[in-house]
Amino acid sequence: MASSPCGSSNFDCGLEIKTRSVEQTLIPLVSQITTLINHKDKPKKSEKTLRAIQRVGQAVSAAVGRFVTVGEAIATENEELKEEMGLACFEARRAGNAIAQLTDVSGLEQPESEGGRGTVFSDRTGMVKAARMLLSSVTKVLVLADRIVIKQIITSRNKVLVTLDQLERVTTFQEFVQIFSQFGNEMVEFAHLTGDRQNDLKDEKKKARMAAARAVLEKCTMMLLTASKTCLRHPDCESARINKDAVFQRMRCALDQVIEIVTDSRPSGEAQSGLPVSLYTGLKDFKGKVEGLRESLFGVPAESVSAQLEALVEQMEEFTDSAYTPHEQRQGLLQLGGLVRQDTRALIAAWTEALHKIAVGRATELLRQHSEHLALEALKVAGGEGNLEAVAEYARTLSEQKDQLVETCRLLCHVSGTEPLEITCIHAEETFYVIGPQIVSAAQTLALHPSSKIAKENLDVFCEAWESQLCDMAVLLREINDVFEGRRGDKKPYLSLPRPGKHSTNLKTAKAAKLDSEEQSTIAKLGLELRLLTSDVDSEVERWEDQEHDIARQSQSISSMAFSMYLFTRGEGLLKTTLDLFHQAEMLSEQGIQLCSHLHTFSTQLLDEEKAVILSETEKLAASCQQLQMGARTPVQGKSATFQKVESSIQNTKGVMTVVVFLLPVCSKLIRKYKSERSSLGSPQNWREKRQLTPVREDATVNGKSSNGFGVKSLEQHMASLTFLESK
Numbered sequence: 001m002a003s004s005p006c007g008s009s010n011f012d013c014g015l016e017i018k019t020r021s022v023e024q025t026l027i028p029l030v031s032q033i034t035t036l037i038n039h040k041d042k043p044k045k046s047e048k049t050l051r052a053i054q055r056v057g058q059a060v061s062a063a064v065g066r067f068v069t070v071g072e073a074i075a076t077e078n079e080e081l082k083e084e085m086g087l088a089c090f091e092a093r094r095a096g097n098a099i100a101q102l103t104d105v106s107g108l109e110q111p112e113s114e115g116g117r118g119t120v121f122s123d124r125t126g127m128v129k130a131a132r133m134l135l136s137s138v139t140k141v142l143v144l145a146d147r148i149v150i151k152q153i154i155t156s157r158n159k160v161l162v163t164l165d166q167l168e169r170v171t172t173f174q175e176f177v178q179i180f181s182q183f184g185n186e187m188v189e190f191a192h193l194t195g196d197r198q199n200d201l202k203d204e205k206k207k208a209r210m211a212a213a214r215a216v217l218e219k220c221t222m223m224l225l226t227a228s229k230t231c232l233r234h235p236d237c238e239s240a241r242i243n244k245d246a247v248f249q250r251m252r253c254a255l256d257q258v259i260e261i262v263t264d265s266r267p268s269g270e271a272q273s274g275l276p277v278s279l280y281t282g283l284k285d286f287k288g289k290v291e292g293l294r295e296s297l298f299g300v301p302a303e304s305v306s307a308q309l310e311a312l313v314e315q316m317e318e319f320t321d322s323a324y325t326p327h328e329q330r331q332g333l334l335q336l337g338g339l340v341r342q343d344t345r346a347l348i349a350a351w352t353e354a355l356h357k358i359a360v361g362r363a364t365e366l367l368r369q370h371s372e373h374l375a376l377e378a379l380k381v382a383g384g385e386g387n388l389e390a391v392a393e394y395a396r397t398l399s400e401q402k403d404q405l406v407e408t409c410r411l412l413c414h415v416s417g418t419e420p421l422e423i424t425c426i427h428a429e430e431t432f433y434v435i436g437p438q439i440v441s442a443a444q445t446l447a448l449h450p451s452s453k454i455a456k457e458n459l460d461v462f463c464e465a466w467e468s469q470l471c472d473m474a475v476l477l478r479e480i481n482d483v484f485e486g487r488r489g490d491k492k493p494y495l496s497l498p499r500p501g502k503h504s505t506n507l508k509t510a511k512a513a514k515l516d517s518e519e520q521s522t523i524a525k526l527g528l529e530l531r532l533l534t535s536d537v538d539s540e541v542e543r544w545e546d547q548e549h550d551i552a553r554q555s556q557s558i559s560s561m562a563f564s565m566y567l568f569t570r571g572e573g574l575l576k577t578t579l580d581l582f583h584q585a586e587m588l589s590e591q592g593i594q595l596c597s598h599l600h601t602f603s604t605q606l607l608d609e610e611k612a613v614i615l616s617e618t619e620k621l622a623a624s625c626q627q628l629q630m631g632a633r634t635p636v637q638g639k640s641a642t643f644q645k646v647e648s649s650i651q652n653t654k655g656v657m658t659v660v661v662f663l664l665p666v667c668s669k670l671i672r673k674y675k676s677e678r679s680s681l682g683s684p685q686n687w688r689e690k691r692q693l694t695p696v697r698e699d700a701t702v703n704g705k706s707s708n709g710f711g712v713k714s715l716e717q718h719m720a721s722l723t724f725l726e727s728k
Contacts (some may be wrong), residue, residue: 057103064096402436527569
């Protein structure tokens with residue numbers, strides 16, 4: 001079958017299907033209609049055959065009826081589609097009824113003179129016409145419904161842009177807290193919509209572009225938070241403003257790219273390339289490109305030379321197809337064309353190998369040189385010491401690294417081998433190009449304000465983004481090598497589970513299996529939720545006056561383990577197999593149980609009301625740890641069971657982290673207030689009356705779902721502590 005159910009010549013519905021969901025909806029319908037049309041008329045038809053045909057027709061008609069009911073409901077709710085959708089539904093219902101009538105064979109045994117009614121056997125033309133109308137109308141309904149999804153994404157993007165503009169103009173922490181909380185919720189909604197759209201796209205190139213844009217938004221959300229906080233804390237600092245402006249600009253570009261993809265509009269700057277008008281001009285251009293290879297291997301893409309040659313051969317058909325061209329001359333031209341093709345293929349093969357060797361060699365060497373991140377560490381130290389001269393020196397070093405990485409990504413783009421990998425190379429190039437100067441401006445801000453925790457946090461976030469991109473580049477390099485060596489023709493799936501490893505008492509190595517789109521989406525969302533929970537814990541621990549306190553130290557250890565589990569969901573980090581993941585989950589649960597012990601000890605120093613709060617949450621933590629431990633130790637077999645165990649482990653880890661995030665600020669506040677108020681209040685009774693420390697716990701949800709998306713989880717908890725952070 002063609003890639004699109006409506007792509008065949010028999011049933012050309014004139015509508016391009018761009019999403020897998022629409023295509024998969026049509027496949028069963030195409031199959032049933034094909035059965036009806038391709039049914040061969042036999043001289044004698046059995047009762048079983050007649051009834052089977054009638055059942056298929058009735059099933060099609062009933063399915064169309066249900067489908068049209070949904071379409072009409074959509075038309076009612078969306079005024080702008082009402083007319084088009086209504087007409088498409090009407091045509092679909094009429095075609096479904098026609099098919100039901102044509103497959104009704106109840107009166108077929110009667111003589112034709114008596115029946116006088118056409119059936120699928122006597123009116124095959126009518127069946128083909130009804131089938132074509134049905135496919136066309138159903139496809140149109142689906143495509144129209146898809147417009148609603150696109151509209152939702154555009155509306156969501158517009159809401160994010162409005163709030164982004166407000167965030168850029170805020171001047172106080174209180175205002176920033178309120179608006180960023182709203183921004184977080186809007187980004188969560190945008191994450192859900194675009195994530196589902198990415199998984200649904202058929203075009204691998206568009207899917208890769210969508211993934212790149214969403215990756216920018218994911219990484220920039222945390223940068224936006226820290227860069228904005230730094231600007232508010234140091235409003236007169238020019239480097240802080242430059243750092244923040246670059247983040248806002250990059251987020252807007254990424255948001256625009258998402259809309260270009262979902263609306264199928266042409267990216268800005270993209271131009272149509274025309275073919276030579278004449279063979280003379282074409283041969284002249286082709287000769288120039290081939291000769292140009294002597295000067296630079298990177299001067300002309302291999303695909304361009306090959307495509308131009310095929311265009312020339314096609315134009316040559318005007319000579320070979322002419323009835324007035326002598327046979328001998330025609331044969332001579334065809335032989336010459338074959339020789340040129342053969343020589344060009346050999347040239348491109350040698351050319352591609354040389355390009356690949358240069359690009360991959362440079363990338364490998366660069367990754368090896370920068371694996372220890374010496375320039376980043378030096379910038380952090382220099383900034384923390386307030387040494388502007390050292391910052392300038394190491395900034396030059398980082399700038400040189402940035403230029404090398406940008407150029408290398410450009411070279412890798414030439415040898416990527418597939419369009420999705422080409423897009424990933426372009427994304428990597430842009431990321432290094434943008435983040436390099438942002439790291440420098442963040443380091444300059446820290447050097448101007450070396451005691452600022454916010455400025456230090458901001459620099460750390462940008463350095464982490466740089467390190468993460470280097471890891472992504474290493475993965476990209478492996479994928480390009482795989483394509484070049486013929487191990488696979490496309491970019492690998494987002495995640496492959498189960499990975500090779502021992503998942504149970506069965507000692508056989510499990511085969512990697514592709515996740516379907518729903519499983520990919522589930523793991524991606526869980527991973528992002530876990531990522532920001534670790535960020536929440538790290539931020540809360542940093543606010544403790546005594547970061548070596550047992551509770552703070554144990555919480556930090558738990559957060560580090562959870563972060564490595566998040567990296568696993570991205571195919572990164574030290575956890576390489578599901579066995580590694582489950583072992584890490586067990587270790588995390590043990591650390592959580594130790595934290596429960598520290599919390600019990602801490603609670604003995606509190607008054608009754610505070611003690612009840614701590615013990616209540618400690619019980620929840622212990623229950624979550626026990627659930628995580630039991631789940632991690634339960635043996636499973638098979639891809640489906642292993643995926644469920646992975647999902648369960650991450651969900652349970654989220655449960656542990658959520659309790660820890662809640663407890664950390666409560667414990668810290670109790671410690672500080674107990675120390676300060678114990679001396680000023682006359683008695684524990686007065687202290688108990690004046691304090692209302694029992695907090696209200698709210699889990700961040702959007703439309704009944706856990707917040708997740710571009711690194712935006714528990715934003716309310718982030719924001720609630722911003723004012724306090726600045727007041728320290």
